[in-house]
Amino acid sequence: MLVAVFGAGYAGLTLARTLERTLPADAELVVVDESTDHLVQHELHRVVRRPSLADEITVSLADALGCEVRQATVTDIDADAGEATLEPPTGSEETLSYDVGAVCLGARTAFYGLDGVREHATTLKRLADAREIRRDFLDLTDGDRAVVGGAGLSGVQVAGELAALADERGVDAEVCLLEQAAEVAPAFPDSFQRAVHNALVGAGVTVRTGTAVERADAESLSLADGETLDYDQFVWTGGITGSPALDDDRPVVRADLRLGEATFAVGDAARVVDSDGAAVPASASAAIREASVAADNVAALVEHRREGSGGFEPRLARYRFDVPGWLVSVGDDAVAKVGPTVLTGRPALALKTTVGAGYLGSVGAIREATDLVREELGIDAGDVEAAPDDIVDVSGTE
Incomplete structure (x- = not known):
């Protein structure tokens, strides 16, 4: 049984790393991305002023994942048929058929016909x-x-x-x-x-x-x-639009993230409506949390198909967007909203950097996490108190 994850941004990489731990041994996992690296998008603006940060916010997919990683551009997806059209950097167009898949292709910059x-x-x-x-x-x-x-x-x-x-x-x-x-x-x-x-x-x-x-x-x-x-x-930086593989659209998916018969859409690739009926903002934090729900649902469909459970659909998990805070940097300053409290200056910058380093650590990039803290704050990562797990950093995603 083939499980395919299309895209290795926040949603795709988090989902793939979770599936590596949870899928049964007889399920094959493949990740398809146009790049061989994962880019920590919410720190990208820092490279404008500090080019040396490029290495700290770039993670090799081969290092982060143990499954097959295929470099190709996804040009089309049939979410019901379970087929994707791929265009490798060299070579002719090919079709990948999958049993269960997840579209995590992110979004592109929107120009609104201006x-x-x-x-x-x-x-x-x-x-x-x-x-x-x-x-x-x-x-x-x-x-x-x-x-x-x-x-x-x-x-x-x-x-x-x-x-x-x-x-x-x-x-x-x-x-x-x-x-x-x-x-x-x-x-x-x-x-x-x-x-x-x-x-x-x-x-x-x-x-x-x-x-x-x-x-x-x-x-x-x-x-x-x-x-x-x-x-x-x-x-x-005026907004976002969908992937060409989805006809430049960001389709609406409900809280179970289901896009097709056995395909899910996760992160900025779709417009998610959560379990409370609320529209979910396009953000790194949402993508990462949606990936956890998608992982449960992919595993449920894999198990359902392995057991041949007839027409009875498995019960799918549902995503609810609920965060206590937001973070953004402004040059050497930063702004953090944690519950009703708004922080600025050094405390906000330290919190933002810690969240960024925590994310890098979560995808196995420990050296990059340490280097980021040292570069941004001039201290060792071990000297920074861990940020709360539920504080989110949404910068650089819209």
């Missing part, structure tokens, strides 16, 4: 993007302007890194963050929004809310209010 934005903006999804953003910013001089479109957590973090990089270089370049909603971090609680806004302003970022981009050319943005905003660098 004329010129895709062509002229840099996104932040890969290490190459972070390096390009850094390279372009280092070319700026006094009086130049870098514009970041979208003030979700990804946009907040890259704007914070660029402002800090300007300070480090002693360059009087403006970093301008645009958001069409009335507040930054629009999907989050009011107290968190206010603290993030204050941290951005404190870092020297020009924050403009209620400002929508309509089109872009090589030198300027046309805004919805008729203004033309010149720029020397343009970064876009």
Whole structure:
């Protein structure tokens, strides 16, 4: 019996590592991803200012997993038939048939059909993007302007890194963050929004809310209010859309995460509605927790099919989104909301770094976890008090 996990981001890697421990010995597990490495996306913005962090946030899939890892791009999935179309880096297109599968392909940056934005903006999804953003910013001089479109957590973090990089270089370049909603971090609680806004302003970022981009050319943005905003660098973090393998859609799945007859969708690849009927935000924390539910349900279907239990469907676990806090970094500052309490500065930064290191440890990347803590906080990982297991870091996922 073949179990296939498509994608090795937060959801896919967590799911695969769990299945390696829980699947019966006669079940074969294969993970398919376009890369041979797992990228810790919520720390990617740090590479803009600290290129050396790239090694600390990259985990070899061969080291993290003991199952077969196949490098290929998933171009199509038939969730009911249990078939996926794969395109290897070299070689012809092939079809992979599976008995039980999970789609964990994440999401891509959305451009919403805005004329010129895709062509002229840099996104932040890969290490190459972070390096390009850094390279372009280092070319700026006094009086130049870098514009970041979208003030979700990804946009907040890259704007914070660029402002800090300007300070480090002693360059009087403006970093301008645009958001069409009335507040930054629009999907989050009011107290968190206010603290993030204050941290951005404190870092020297020009924050403009209620400002929508309509089109872009090589030198300027046309805004919805008729203004033309010149720029020397343009970064876009304006939202997400689905994988091409799912026709650029993020299909809605219910709390059991079932997408097809024997296929589940986990993480940003789908729009999840939890057991309370609430829409689940696209986030690393949600993806990791959904993976635990998906692992139970994959195992249930595998067992059902092995036993040949006729038409009686197994009872599937259901996912409920419930978190007590949020974390985001803003240059050398950070904001953490833990229950009703909002933390900033060194305590928030330490908490965020500890959560990041904890995640690395959970996927077996102990050296990378230690190096991350040392790089970010200048101390050994053993000297950091462990963060609560239920604090989440959603940065860099939208």
